[in-house]
Amino acid sequence: MLYNKKIQRIFIVVDVELIEAKEAYEKSKETFENTLIRQEKIEREKTSKQLACWLRHHPEYIGIELDNEGWTGLNILIKNANEQGFPFDLGLIEATVRSSDKQRFTIKDGKIRANQGHSVDVVNIKFTKAVPPDVLYHGTAFKIINKIFKEGLDKMKRHHVHLSETFDVAWKVGQRHGKPVVIQIDAKRMVKDSIDFYKSDNNIWLVDNVHTRYFIERILV
16 A cells, blocks of 8 residues: 555656646747747848838849839849848748738739838839828827927928828837827818828828828827
């Protein structure tokens, strides 16, 4: 009887150790997987920024050409990027496009383009004229808010001022430039004043400029 109890205690100890080992393995596996996910996210974010630079502002940096709708060949972009020391491949670019929260890029028929935000003169995308929601939002940086409230929103070197349908999207835009500020825009009043709005493929609203009289509120976040 005493012998059986000893055997039982041994099995219990072994079971506990196996359970603990399994838990440690699962925790280690989860940590490893989370690390990979974070690394992949960082890689996609870097890729997105680089694509935005080339496809919106400086295609000459890697020797690509954009047509008047902003398209360029994927293969030539990948080839030239690698020659410049950027280890891009089709899988990375496709993953970057799919994961973009604002759907900044479109891939179609072996080509890629930025959906809006261009500053190069050759690109002149024909956006669809549309009636916006009554209120739109613009995200910007706190450091330039006083200038904006004096001069309004101007497209500057870009082709349009970008406005968002939701506060959250505008906040993310502003966050990229420092401490974010979100401005509510009275789009309904702008439409009444015969100001044209255009909508991009990724649901960003575009307008030439926004006068300060159409500002409803600024929200510090």
